[in-house]
Amino acid sequence: MVALETTVTGPAGTAPRAAGMAIDVRAVSHRFELHGAPLPVLDGVELRVEPGELVALLGPSGCGKSTLLRLIAGLEPPSSGRILADGRPIGGPDPSRVVVFQDPTLYPWRTVRDNVALGLEARGLLRSQGRRVEEALALVGLTGFAKAYPHQLSGGMAQRAALARALVNDPRLLVLDEPLGKLDSLTRLAMQSELVELWRSSGFTGLLVTHDIEEALFMATRVIVFSERPARIKADLPVDRPYPRHRGDPVLTELRHRILELLGLAETW
Amino acid sequence: MSVNDTAAALPAADGEALPSRDRLPRQAVRFGAVALLWLAAAGVTALWPDADEWERTGEFASLLAVAAGILAVAASLAAPLTAAPGGTARPAPRSRLSHAAGRLADSMPWLAVLALALIGWEVLTAKLNLLPRPFFAPPQALLEVYLDDWPRLLDCFAASLTLLATGYAIGSLLGIVTGVAIGWSRAVGYWVHPVLRLIGPLPATAWLPIAFFAFPTSWSASVFLIALASGVPVTILTWSGVAGVNSAYYDIARTLGASPRFLVTKVAVPAAMPHVFVGLFMGLGASFAVLVVAEMLGVKSGIGWYLQWAQGWAAYANMYAALLVMALVCSGLVTLLFRVRDRLLAWQKGMLKW
Ligand SMILES: Nc1ncnc2c1ncn2[C@@H]1O[C@H](COP(=O)(O)OP(=O)(O)OP(=O)(O)O)[C@@H](O)[C@H]1O
Numbered sequence A: 001m002v003a004l005e006t007t008v009t010g011p012a013g014t015a016p017r018a019a020g021m022a023i024d025v026r027a028v029s030h031r032f033e034l035h036g037a038p039l040p041v042l043d044g045v046e047l048r049v050e051p052g053e054l055v056a057l058l059g060p061s062g063c064g065k066s067t068l069l070r071l072i073a074g075l076e077p078p079s080s081g082r083i084l085a086d087g088r089p090i091g092g093p094d095p096s097r098v099v100v101f102q103d104p105t106l107y108p109w110r111t112v113r114d115n116v117a118l119g120l121e122a123r124g125l126l127r128s129q130g131r132r133v134e135e136a137l138a139l140v141g142l143t144g145f146a147k148a149y150p151h152q153l154s155g156g157m158a159q160r161a162a163l164a165r166a167l168v169n170d171p172r173l174l175v176l177d178e179p180l181g182k183l184d185s186l187t188r189l190a191m192q193s194e195l196v197e198l199w200r201s202s203g204f205t206g207l208l209v210t211h212d213i214e215e216a217l218f219m220a221t222r223v224i225v226f227s228e229r230p231a232r233i234k235a236d237l238p239v240d241r242p243y244p245r246h247r248g249d250p251v252l253t254e255l256r257h258r259i260l261e262l263l264g265l266a267e268t269w
Numbered sequence B: 001m002s003v004n005d006t007a008a009a010l011p012a013a014d015g016e017a018l019p020s021r022d023r024l025p026r027q028a029v030r031f032g033a034v035a036l037l038w039l040a041a042a043g044v045t046a047l048w049p050d051a052d053e054w055e056r057t058g059e060f061a062s063l064l065a066v067a068a069g070i071l072a073v074a075a076s077l078a079a080p081l082t083a084a085p086g087g088t089a090r091p092a093p094r095s096r097l098s099h100a101a102g103r104l105a106d107s108m109p110w111l112a113v114l115a116l117a118l119i120g121w122e123v124l125t126a127k128l129n130l131l132p133r134p135f136f137a138p139p140q141a142l143l144e145v146y147l148d149d150w151p152r153l154l155d156c157f158a159a160s161l162t163l164l165a166t167g168y169a170i171g172s173l174l175g176i177v178t179g180v181a182i183g184w185s186r187a188v189g190y191w192v193h194p195v196l197r198l199i200g201p202l203p204a205t206a207w208l209p210i211a212f213f214a215f216p217t218s219w220s221a222s223v224f225l226i227a228l229a230s231g232v233p234v235t236i237l238t239w240s241g242v243a244g245v246n247s248a249y250y251d252i253a254r255t256l257g258a259s260p261r262f263l264v265t266k267v268a269v270p271a272a273m274p275h276v277f278v279g280l281f282m283g284l285g286a287s288f289a290v291l292v293v294a295e296m297l298g299v300k301s302g303i304g305w306y307l308q309w310a311q312g313w314a315a316y317a318n319m320y321a322a323l324l325v326m327a328l329v330c331s332g333l334v335t336l337l338f339r340v341r342d343r344l345l346a347w348q349k350g351m352l353k354w
């Protein structure tokens, strides 16, 4: 695994180089308009994420997980409540908080390399830090496809490219909205381990939305379970197991059972 | 080579499912047959006396003979290149030369039909005088125009192209800028949109009388008209392209720290490019039309004026000659635009080939 060089460089070989960001979601509610009627999506969500945590968000489809991530990214202000990043209110998007969206949405007119370089280019850092692009491509295993256009990629490759596009910015908060959803199960397992490695070596704070309970338990330090829409936090379960984890760990199996119960799927156990 | 030689060779060559090593002579024979058709056109022109005297009949016949010669040489060079050693119907292009040879092979049916059409045209006009004169000129009359009147034709085309390029460049640039501005800014959209809706559908030529009156010179008036004709479709298509940009593209760039300027130049404009090019194609077509009309009615130069002048003198051969070159030039410009588009939009899949 290739390590990404970070902007904050500590003494050689010491622990986390980019410090993770603390996120405070305080009594956040949010609603959309749908056919003229209000559609409440988030209902009094209260969530504190400590620096360096990797928190998984689980919940039924359409409950409002992606919406919460958009609010944290600063793309929209919440209808009510406040979101703080390191104690300061979020006023808009910022490259220190990078999102990998559910849909890879690569720019079809840019090659994979230029897509990955997007953040550096937007901030005028491409000259000085262009090397990071190749490193990020190597990290997600797309070195050979640097010159390909998005329509020439498979769904999983596109998602990996979107991941590289986020990682290249050395974020302090990495928001992942089902980043492995389109990968085949083998690549998926490999990428889970790689992401955990990456998170452990870089020290960013991670927020991970997933539909895969095993994935959440394998990767996260905490699992938040949401209710049906409007989303409320149903449970906040710490996953207190050391890394690297084992998928067969009986503690994880027990947790998995509890989460299935919370999601109303206990009978499938 | 005589007609009989080829005729003797033809049946064998046309036989179906020949072994692959026979493809070489077969291809060569097809090329040779077409060359022979051109030679026949030259023969008919030169040997069959004209009904009326035409000055350039000899030159025209020589031209046809030269074409036949070129075809024969190209055929003998190309035949071995297009022949597939493995027996596949069309070999993968190995070099630029064999690629060109393949294209030549592709155009053989067209070249054959063209030779036949020239023979028909020559016979119906110059040889038998069957079509009413002076409306139908024989091909050698067109050649006469090119040989005698080329300086004036060249001047006219230069003038037209300058006018077209000026107007089209101004129109498309303004169109792109306006389209992006409408798509991007609510305020600009509020003020410009109604104007565009009112003026857009009006044919640019409707402004002709006002333009010639309002502008200091008929040339600047024509530039204005061409810019208007090309600018309107470019504006509308650019605008619709920018308005249709997937909002997720903006979200991505914004979370990565993009400035509004970056969002416009690096996200909105490239994302709208396919639409912009549709507008550019529509604008180019519209500007051809306006160019000719403006030159016929106001500007005392250019190809529109030449057509008008030729018609005034009943010089129909000049008109056909000018029309022919004009068709080639317009088609060339469209091809050029397609090339530019193919370059810029290489990222799109399934692009239309012109
Ligand atoms: N821009 C919008 N306008 C109106 N309604 C919206 C909008 N965005 C999302 N919604 C609604 O908000 C609800 C939550 O959407 P969201 O995308 O957050 O769900 P999700 O939890 O991420 O679901 P999934 O797991 O399927 O991705 C949905 O019912 C959706 O219809």
Ligand SMILES: [Mg+2]
Pocket (backbone or CB within 6 Å): A065, A066, A067, A102, A177
């Ligand atoms: Mg979602």
